Amino acid sequence: MMRSVNERIKDIGIMRAVGASHNQIMKVFIYQAIIIGIVGGVFGYLAGTLLAYALGPVLFGVSTISPVPQYFPLALGIAIGVAVIATVYPAFRAARIKVADSFRSL
Amino acid sequence: MLEVKNVTKIYGEGDARVFALSDVSLEVARGDFKAIMGPSGSGKSTLLNIIGGLDSLSSGEVVLDGRCVNSLNENALVDIRRGKIAYVFQQYHLLPSLTALENVLLPLMFGEAEVSIEKALDILRRVGLEKRVGHQPSQLSGGEQQRVAIARALVNDPLLVLADEPTGNMDQSTGREIMDLFQQLNEGGRSIIMVTHDPEIARRAKETIVLRDGQIVDRVNHKTGGSKC
Numbered sequence: 001m002m003r004s005v006n007e008r009i010k011d012i013g014i015m016r017a018v019g020a021s022h023n024q025i026m027k028v029f030i031y032q033a034i035i036i037g038i039v040g041g042v043f044g045y046l047a048g049t050l051l052a053y054a055l056g057p058v059l060f061g062v063s064t065i066s067p068v069p070q071y072f073p074l075a076l077g078i079a080i081g082v083a084v085i086a087t088v089y090p091a092f093r094a095a096r097i098k099v100a101d102s103f104r105s106l
Numbered sequence: 107m108l109e110v111k112n113v114t115k116i117y118g119e120g121d122a123r124v125f126a127l128s129d130v131s132l133e134v135a136r137g138d139f140k141a142i143m144g145p146s147g148s149g150k151s152t153l154l155n156i157i158g159g160l161d162s163l164s165s166g167e168v169v170l171d172g173r174c175v176n177s178l179n180e181n182a183l184v185d186i187r188r189g190k191i192a193y194v195f196q197q198y199h200l201l202p203s204l205t206a207l208e209n210v211l212l213p214l215m216f217g218e219a220e221v222s223i224e225k226a227l228d229i230l231r232r233v234g235l236e237k238r239v240g241h242q243p244s245q246l247s248g249g250e251q252q253r254v255a256i257a258r259a260l261v262n263d264p265l266l267v268l269a270d271e272p273t274g275n276m277d278q279s280t281g282r283e284i285m286d287l288f289q290q291l292n293e294g295g296r297s298i299i300m301v302t303h304d305p306e307i308a309r310r311a312k313e314t315i316v317l318r319d320g321q322i323v324d325r326v327n328h329k330t331g332g333s334k335c
Contacts, residue, residue: 010199016184017160017199018213018216018258019184019213021181022180024216
């Protein structure tokens with residue numbers, strides 16, 4: 001997420017030059033993080049479940065693996081939380097760079 | 107409308123101090139069109155950035171419409187960028203993932219005014235891009251990208267347009283078209299400050315201010331042809 005924010009410092013400068021406030025810039029990145037978190041959480045849960053089916057019997061010597069859907073909201077929440085936390089600080093810093101500096105940083 | 111009073115900008119500290127601008131003063135009236143010329147590193151873009159509140163100054167004052175721009179907090183600067191000042195850059199600075207129309211809508215989306223697609227389309231029509239509204243910047247020529255940038259600058263009806271070498275990346279004929287657009291805007295009452303290297307472009311303004319080593323060394327009035335320094 002930090003890399004994504006850093007790569008978009010010029011975009012942040014453009015958005016600020018046309019009237020975006022710090023809060024609006026933060027929202028752009030936080031919404032993006034939420035979407036990445038949702039996509040990552042869903043795919044992570046599905047991939048983890050499939051992996052458990054494939055490797056569970058081999059690693060743990062059990063005959064059947066049953067999915068636990070109750071963990072899905074937790075997995076999704078953690079994925080979104082991690083993505084948002086990883087975004088807030090770099091986005092906060094990037095939104096405070098002087099517009100002129102964000103163009104010079106290229 | 108705009109007063110720049112004794113503005114100095116210093117980069118670095120101690121022995122490494124560099125005076126990017128030194129005691130620069132100028133005034134811009136409503137409907138004025140000023141060109142700022144000078145060699146690379148003379149402080150042209152720094153002056154433009156300071157006037158627009160994109161960069162800070164070391165001393166002096168920039169007063170726009172009665173408000174001291176350099177002492178405003180970030181929220182007040184955001185208000186100025188949403189209504190009073192708009193920028194046109196040499197590198198266009200369009201968001202690459204958005205279409206021409208979306209780039210023009212951007213200032214309206216961040217501002218408090220109504221997001222009017224009709225208004226954005228009308229401005230794109232005025233700059234001759236009515237058939238390119240759905241194209242992304244990578245699908246447009248340099249001249250077309252600059253027209254989108256001009257349309258984006260105009261969508262909030264700014265008092266003052268700050269243009270940093272808007273024709274710098276263009277061939278002569280495209281540059282002339284862009285300058286025709288700026289001249290139309292000025293004739294419509296918009297104030298313009300434009301940085302340029304090109305004396306021919308500068309002659310299209312009402313006055314040229316020549317900077318060297320961060321200081322104003324000449325002012326040429328293109329109506330009277332007189333030089334003040």
